[in-house]
Amino acid sequence: MNYTYKEIGLIAFPVMMSILVEQLINITDALFLGHVGAVELGASALAGIWFLAIYMLGFGFSLGLQVVIARRNGEQRYAETGKTFFQGLLFLSLLAVSLCLLSRLCSPYLLRFLISSDEVYHAVIRYLDWRIWGLLFSFPFLALRSFLVGITRTKALNIAALTAVLVNIPLNGLFIFGLGLNISGAAIASSLAELCSLAVLTMYLLRHVDRRQYALRCSIDMSILKEVFRVSVWSMLQFFMSVVIWFLFFLAIERLGETELAVSNIIRSISALFSVIVNALAAVTSSLVSNLLGANEKKSVFTLCHRIIRLGYLAGIPLIISALLFHPAIIGAYTDTPAIVQAAWPPLAVMLLNYFFALPGYVYLNAVTGTGATRTVFAFQVTTTIAYLFCLWLLSSRDVPLAAYWAVEYVFVILLGMQSVIYLKYKRY
16 A cells, blocks of 8 residues: 555545534634633633543544444455444443433533633523534444545545535524524524434434445444553543643633633634644544554555655645735634734734644654554643643743743644654654
């Protein structure tokens, strides 16, 4: 297996579009809520990250599921590929129900303890009361995506992404402004958009995938589920921790003031477009590395990573240049408040330049995930998180600009990349 740039691009682009679904939902919410008020804009950041932390438990499991599916596909054990998918689908569906109920019971009490502003707290709860039910649609979607990426048939993800956007944008306008539901309307629109994208992937699977070849029928095999969970549990913890870090970051910003919180939500929203490229290429890396190892092509792992990184720079650099040149218009799309527009420029520049370090960092990290060493990846995450939180603690005790907080991201991604490269070079897998 010698994946060319064209083959990598054809596999990665639909994955990019599917990841764009979740990010565009957050971006759309921020764009609309920015014209409602600074409290709602800031609250949507905290609520969105809280939701994302819960969502990442399913996302982490789906990456482990994708690794096992891709390995079986590379070994040409197609019936085992389908059975593995169904175990993942059943587990993710049950997990979604459990997390929805747990969040409704516990989130109000935990967030009351963490958020200092009463206005922000009540807005966050109004958002989560409706947004959390989106897990019932997004988790099965993750299982379907893992299967399609694992067997490298990803074209349907484009249609699913487009469907979600076309549903989310008009519903945001209708629910937020037309019906006056405010921040609750944004949450309802987002959950309905995820339902529609799930319906698209389900119809594609039923109509275009050979169910006989992949043994696509409902079955329960605890031995397969245990194998997937053994790989996935560390990914679940890793990605949950990665978003908890974001939440802690925004809690630190919330204590600086509502303006700083609103600015940071704008920066996070813009950064989502760049994280789509990084996360898509990283997800494809883990799948293709698993396929390479299944075909006994270990020697091609670094060649593959280098090609993926070059593709990422080719896609990202024009967007970075455009964002630097037209930043007033981009920031102005989120808010009409001059103080927020002016304060957003320095942290925006810091965030954009971080792309050059984040791309190789996450590609190499997911190459390690593709080897099945998810426990090692979690260990990398823990050590990096300690360094990250230490830097945030140092900044919180000093009077520094908001851009300095965003610069700590450089430390995070560089440390992840360094540890991953060392592992890939010197460990047996």
